[in-house]
Amino acid sequence: MITNTELEYKGNLYPNQIINFKQDVDKFYFTTENGVVLQITVLRNSALRFRYATENVFEPDFSYAISEVASRGYSSLEVDETATEYLILTSKLKVLVDKKTLRIQISDLEGNIINEDEIGFHWEENYEYGGNTVKMSKITQNAESFFGMGDKATHSNLKGKRVNNWCMDQYAYAKDQDPLYKAVPFYTGLHKNMAYGIFFDNTFRTYFDFAHEKRHVTSFWADGGEMNYYFFYGPEMSKVIMGYTNLTGTPELPPMWAMGYHQSKWSYFPESNVKALARKFRKLKIPCDALYLDIDYMDGFRCFTWDKKKFPDPKRMMAELNEDGFKTVVMIDPGIKIDKDYWVYQEAMEKGYFCKRGDGPYMKGKVWPGECNFPDFTNPEVRKWWAELYKEFMSELGVHAVWNDMNEPAVMEVPTKTAPLDTRHNYDGYPCTHRKAHNVYGMQMVRATYEGIKKYVYPKRPFVITRAAYAGTQRYSSTWTGDNVATWEHLWLANVQVQRMCMSGMSFVGSDIGGFAEQPNGELFARWIQLGVFHPFCRVHSSGDHGDQEPWSFDSDVTDIVRKFIELRYQLLPYLYTMFWKYSKYGEPMVKPLVYFDQEDPQTHFRTDEFIFGEHILVCPVQEPNSQGRRMYMPRGNWYNYWDDSMVVGGKEQWVDADIDIIPLFVKEGAIIPKFPVQQYVGELVIKQLDLEVYYKSGIENSSFYEDDQDGYEYNKGNYSYRSFKLNGKENSLAIQQFKDGDFVPSYTSFRLNLHGLPFTIESVEVDNEVVPLNQVKPNGNNVIEVVKNFTQVLIKGK
Structure with missing residues (x-):
């Protein structure tokens, strides 16, 4: 073994032998002869935190990423010491700390190595800026795969890749271009069917090398700050992702209309064009819940103002749109125009809320309004002030939601595309430069926006969108x-990026459907819609420079296809809403790559196209032009083709027909899928009967359905309904049990059970042990049954 003494070269410094150890309840401290202190904190039985200090001094323990309500606690904790190492034992993990080198090895209780240091922690003095460049290297296990890391525009499996995290405005980015808009320094490793996760909570520019430079080494490092990372163990990937998401937080439920179809472009103006857009949606009966106003609604791109020539009476306009079921979403950027007659600029100057450079002057940058100053959103006073700026928009004018763009922050006409690194920030009382604050700038801006929107749309729920993000922004x-760009390659990227974001704790995510830059043809637009309706955030958005991208912008055949799939999304809204509830409550990703769904199958480790929507729907977009089908991998199990109910056996790759009006779509056997009737917008109809699509299975399968009043906070007081269904299929019978929790009373009084794949002819139906005459339960054919909504058990018998 190479010793750390032999490795002290090229400016790198390494811990040497441990000379002191102490325990403080759930924290363990190991101090080396050369002043390195390792703090290990046991958060849960399968979650640990590792912090390293040099020169015996830790930095202030402060993080924007960690949720205040993250779970803590463990069932058992022991420590032991041998001649060569310290041993920490929980009920799930065994952690070895080497006395000579401070290196770490983590294994399960059977001794299977999950993760271990190669060189481990080392650092380099940063003489240009001060402080350290902190580094960590791990041994790459045999056949190990890596997933996560936010919005990286590359293959889903990061094995062999090197990436970095620095929020960056990247117009029309290319495949493999890095970095992009978000900094999410979290990845999941998978080997020998054991999954673990590492979250490197460091807001400086961070780098990750997944066996790129050396096949047997995975490493991560940062330009400054502290080596501070969290370790999560599964062994199931689901436990890793949900453990990380619990630590960094989940969002509250958004209003259901935020899950509808949204239409945007740069830009819809004047008012007459916005109203014409709304009329056309309703005339063509294409469902839509939200219309977006980009920066051209403003007076000279000044935030919190209106161009009164384009929009003479925005309050009236938005009220009229709302009457017809359209919510209005407006853009707000961080750059505040330098203009002594502009009230927002005046207030910020008077209060000293703008960022300053290292030598004292205000940080300036050119954005859409021209020269701008930028609020310091890491200052809690600034966030409070910014939140109050939304009062007029939300409370008085009737804006429904806000979209924060350009908040990396993006700055034009400079090579870095952002603020100078010497820009100063408050950082919630821990002053720093932009080197540390850059990656959280957009996060703290949208945090302030969220707090203002939440206050002023109350008692409704807030809906906010951001482009830039750091870990935890999902809260x-x-x-x-x-x-993105209107190309087939970017359709592929959109699919991979959304899956990756969901694996990174940020499930409320989508892409600019159709592409932002350039112009799609009708086929590409139709295929993108087919993918986008299965993303949690569903919005068409384009630059407007190359033509329009409304559903009717192509030929009538494309319009019909687009309508068909938007209608499908609206039918599936109760299923999607249930997905969001599980994400909000448990941190369960809404879109799941196949590797998440079945990590035991090595074929899933390198699949990029197929994904699971929720728990029971398998989606595989067509991503090449002129295709009448595609090859796809069907995960293990039995799957119903959504379009014709044919059964497909999984565990292999196979051809699936999919002409331009079809996306390969499959439902897991045994699933029960709730469906709404088609609505033109959320809340248009008073629903009298709800469909349950029931897919027969020989055996048992569980499904669930969550609902509430679709907005507001009454669900926190018990005014919700959570139905869990247990399906049990046998050769000549099908039983469905329902278990219900919550006080919410929906408008419908009955379920219509649409039965798929029954292997028998129905002879009798019992509802709660009472035989129901067949002429009462089968008004629409042999496999459609109407039952009261609060049934306990439906038993269908046949021959």
């Missing part, structure tokens, strides 16, 4: 994948 906001 405040939805997001999208930025300024």
